[in-house]
Amino acid sequence: MANIPDRPTLDGIEDRWATQWETDGIYRFDASAVRSEVFAIDTPPPTVSGSLHMGHVFSYTHTDLVARFQRMRGKQVFYPMGWDDNGLPTERRVQNYYGVRCDPSQPYQAGFEPPFRGDPPKDHEPVPISRPNFLELCDELVEIDEQIFEELFRRLGLSVDWTYLYATIDERSRRISQRAFLRNVARGEAYSQDAPTLWDVDFQTAVAQAEMEDRDKPGAYHKLAFHRTDGGDDVLIDTTRPELLAACVALVAHPDDTRYRAMFGHTVRTPLYGVEVPIVAHELAQPDKGTGIAMICTFGDTTDVVWWRELDLPTRAIVGRNGRILADPPDGVDVDAYGAIAGLTVRQAQRQVVEQLRESGELVGGPDPIQHPVKFYERGERPLEIVASRQWYIRNGGRDTDLRDALVKRGGEITWHPPHMQHRYDNWVEGLNGDWLISRQRFFGVPIPVWYPLDDQGELDHDRPVLPAEDDLPIDPSTDVPPGYTADQRNRPGGFAGDPDVFDTWATSSLSPHIAARWEEEGADLFERVFPMDMRPQAHDIIRTWLFATVVRSHFEHGGVPWSNAALSGWILDPDRKKMSKSKGNVVTPMDLFDRHGTDAVRYWAACARPGTDAAFSEDQMKVGRKLANKLLNVSKFVLGFGDVADGATVTDAVDRSMLARLDAVITEATNAFEGFDYARALERTESFFWWFCDDYVELVKGRAYATRGDEAAASARVALRTALSTIQRMLAPTLPYASEEAWSWWHDTSVHVAEWPHPTSGDGDPKLLDAPLEVLSRVRRTKTEHKVSQRAEVARCVVGAPSDALAALESAREDLVEAASILQLELGPADEFQCEIELAAST
């Protein structure tokens, strides 16, 4: 018997065991394992440009629970970690942290020192710096942030193999991301196109459909009079965007609308600008909206894009990439009227146009305020505009029914936890209305590995992109020179130009299985050992982005799904059921909670939430977890305190066999639950058995175990106690890795986390045998409580009547019962129904 402390404690065990696990490498993945021996996890790489919050603790714990279970089941668990550090969030953080902004027109400054490191004053005007300088600061800051993340995840006890750490901006990620893209290009799955695109005017980048969200904003209907060229009455239209009047290319009504049917084919002149535009018909026009006839502008919204494309209308763009009205009007637009809005922001332009319309008398109604949904970039502050620009796309079924159907079918090949999350996937894929826009006009990202030839006039030829060889990856087309050219031909007629854009962050993170498993990297055969992976854990709000994008990439590259299971986690809510947010100042830092309650306790709280359900933040629940961990140490001390059992000692007593039979049922249930990713159910069953074991079984057999009735009787109890303890320690190990390891270490040389997950003992005990004796014990306790005496007080006489089955059970537990309840005289007799009379001894 090794070293059981006199006073077991949870204090200090976390540092000790975290260090030991790292030293022993117990979470190392065996890279020689073959696919069938592996359980592979596609860990979500967290965005590092922010602080870690309880949501991270919550969902990453869920994954770790499954990982630990699978490891104990004998699987080689591939459990990598990654940082999603490329992309806009990091850029924004760098701007705010150093007080700079990226301006690609600035020259590079060697040894540049940023004006601030953390919290520039609010009135500080960001210093424009070159792209390379900006990227250096990005690299510097993510390194700091990643260090903090790693410390937290280690403390949380994630059984990650840290040797497989990756970052989405690191060289391997860039190479794999570019390689996969080139394959997509080669197969025709990726293409570039000049087309109307959702555009954020502040970040000045294109935005994908998946990053767009509706926000309810106030707006107003303005009723405008268009003048018929054939001399009829004015045509009245309602619009919320009068500032786009100069971009108007047509009016549109529903083909069946009798009010307007006669006008189709005729033309009107726009107010203010006097442009002649046709009246056209299209089914998307809604007769019940506004006056039933709408103006089509290039481009006011995505419907305008559809009309423009399907009705083959001209283009009159007036909004620039910076969100301001272009300096020069489109052809045919009245120059004087247009001059009043040139250079204004969209908002200013609206006021100006309304003023002009009032003066001209062409504003015949409104503004009438309304609330309506407006499209925003999810991180943006001003409404999205639609501008025409050349962008790269990957096909995703948005323009191709067959592909869409195939991708929906792929979704069906994944097992979803919980199952109803699949609806969100189906819903999203079926509602796609365009291909996946992957290029971004940003800086800190994986460069799009493409150059374009310049013709003799210096015009870009986008139709014949120059691609790098795979062996040369990763490349940066802004500094690297394409094959067949020399550096001095850059941006010269007859030479080449590099694509200035980077990939959207999802375009790289959609390859997380490939990056983690080093797909097609030199000398690596890891990928074949782990792919397709077993589990993709992630939050449900990024089904439409990360999950779907990963399926798309895998579908194209491998013709299959990237993983067999998707486990979706829920949100953390305030105790008052609102989504936790930083702004409300109610965020507690995870480290602080680890310190106050212990990591196991925090993990316990997370483990209590069923997969996919939202959970309330609850320190009370953590206290329960703390109690459980504490109890585990104490009961371990008690059981192990009897010392080693003699060789060959077996469980002979029916009472003990009954307890083990109950335990077997719990093992089976917990195992099945865990196999189905339901860590919460597994814990709940284990935990409730555990408390029953401590409160009832242990109390019942305690005396016998002390050898009050001889060594042979004691041996049965001791063997049973140790068998149960071993099982319980192992079953609690995923949830309480620290306390379980601590208690396990008192009688084992190796870690509980690589111990074998328990199997039922397949004994022949009767699980119901203990019901009647424990009922008597419970009644005795109640009687003592009611009479306000100590539980140690003696029972002078206890008369129990019971049916034959229960009577037999009581007989077999008689000695244990008498001792545990301090019964002086126990009389058992047959009765039709259970009855029990208790007579306390005269007060002591």
Next chain:
RNA sequence: GGGCGCAUAGCUCAGUUGGCUAGAGCACUGCCCUUACAAGGCAGGAGUCGGGGGUUCGAGUCCCUCUGCGCCCACCA
């Protein structure tokens, strides 16, 4: 407008093919220093299972319907 989920004790939630008197923890109250544990243990009160209807010998559980809350999606006139 379409889709999905939730509603059980004051609070957080179990309740998996329909089946004894609906459970647990927290909180609350009372008792007990019982040699594993007082950062503990034992015990207690507390619920018209959101409303209504139906199927059934029997419904928290299945069907219909209504209400409330939440999430996802949707062409901004």
